[in-house]
Amino acid sequence: MSNDIYDPNFVAGVFDRCSDSYRNWSAVASFGLVRAWRRACVKGLTLPKDTQASGVDLMAGTGEAWPHLLAEFPRIANVTAVDISPGMHKHAMSRLHKSRDDRITHLCANMLTTDLPTASADFAISTFGLKTFNAQQHQVFADQLCRILKPGAPFSLIEATDPVDWFLRPVYRFYLDGVLPQVERFFLNGAQDFTMIGEYTRNFGKGETVLTALKSAGLNVETTYYVSGSAVRFSGTKPN
Numbered sequence: 001m002s003n004d005i006y007d008p009n010f011v012a013g014v015f016d017r018c019s020d021s022y023r024n025w026s027a028v029a030s031f032g033l034v035r036a037w038r039r040a041c042v043k044g045l046t047l048p049k050d051t052q053a054s055g056v057d058l059m060a061g062t063g064e065a066w067p068h069l070l071a072e073f074p075r076i077a078n079v080t081a082v083d084i085s086p087g088m089h090k091h092a093m094s095r096l097h098k099s100r101d102d103r104i105t106h107l108c109a110n111m112l113t114t115d116l117p118t119a120s121a122d123f124a125i126s127t128f129g130l131k132t133f134n135a136q137q138h139q140v141f142a143d144q145l146c147r148i149l150k151p152g153a154p155f156s157l158i159e160a161t162d163p164v165d166w167f168l169r170p171v172y173r174f175y176l177d178g179v180l181p182q183v184e185r186f187f188l189n190g191a192q193d194f195t196m197i198g199e200y201t202r203n204f205g206k207g208e209t210v211l212t213a214l215k216s217a218g219l220n221v222e223t224t225y226y227v228s229g230s231a232v233r234f235s236g237t238k239p240n
């Protein structure tokens with residue numbers, strides 16, 4: 001197997017192995033911040049409250065964003081959940097979301113190559129799915145996003161960043177690179193998969209390559225940073 005950490009097969013392997021404990025680990029390791037950030041992502045969608053739209057959740061994982069999405073827009077008709085990891089889909093279906101099953105369509109596919117129909121989505125969200133792409137893949141992602149959205153449709157994407165200008169960054173990095181790997185080794189039988197998040201986040205930086213890619217794909221986009229630059233939201237629309 002490839003050791004390129006941006007090879008989609010490598011990434012799928014990491015998340016397949018994480019899928020059992022992903023939900024709890026991500027909530028605990030982030031002190032619950034990921035939940036607030038998923039909510040912030042959903043709030044970035046400029047849709048009417050009573051919309052009956054159908055859209056996509058890109059790099060959906062175990063569907064942690066759906067409770068927030070369906071609470072904010074209770075009449076949403078359907079969400080197509082795109083994720084490359086069969087393990088993450090399996091956990092989304094079996095544990096979390098039985099009551100939402102009729103409104104979720106699962107698509108186990110690589111977002112960078114999926115042939116989801118052009119101009120088919122009324123909206124798109126993505127929570128924490130951007131850091132496992134490199135700069136060139138960000139451009140492919142942005143082009144795919146623009147292709148899949150209907151003209152005028154909104155999107156909102158959120159990702160954890162490396163807060164390079166924050167005075168507490170050394171503490172934050174020590175936590176990500178020093179503490180979490182030890183905790184994972186101890187509690188998850190020596191696994192080192194969640195530890196990868198540290199490297200992905202460091203490489204992702206402040207997410208500049210996503211912003212450049214979204215603009216160059218032709219999307220209207222605004223950025224919002226959270227908690228001294230520990231997360232960034234890209235929200236906007238596809239022009240009409």
Ligand SMILES: C[S@@+](CC[C@H](N)C(=O)[O-])C[C@H]1O[C@@H](n2cnc3c(N)ncnc32)[C@H](O)[C@@H]1O
Binds near residue numbers: 012085
């Ligand atoms: C950090 S998880 C985020 C999951 C979820 N959205 C959340 O808020 O917790 C990143 C997800 O992106 C998926 N992913 C990574 N690369 C992908 C690709 N090329 N195509 C589709 N999904 C991908 C992984 O399988 C994983 O489930």
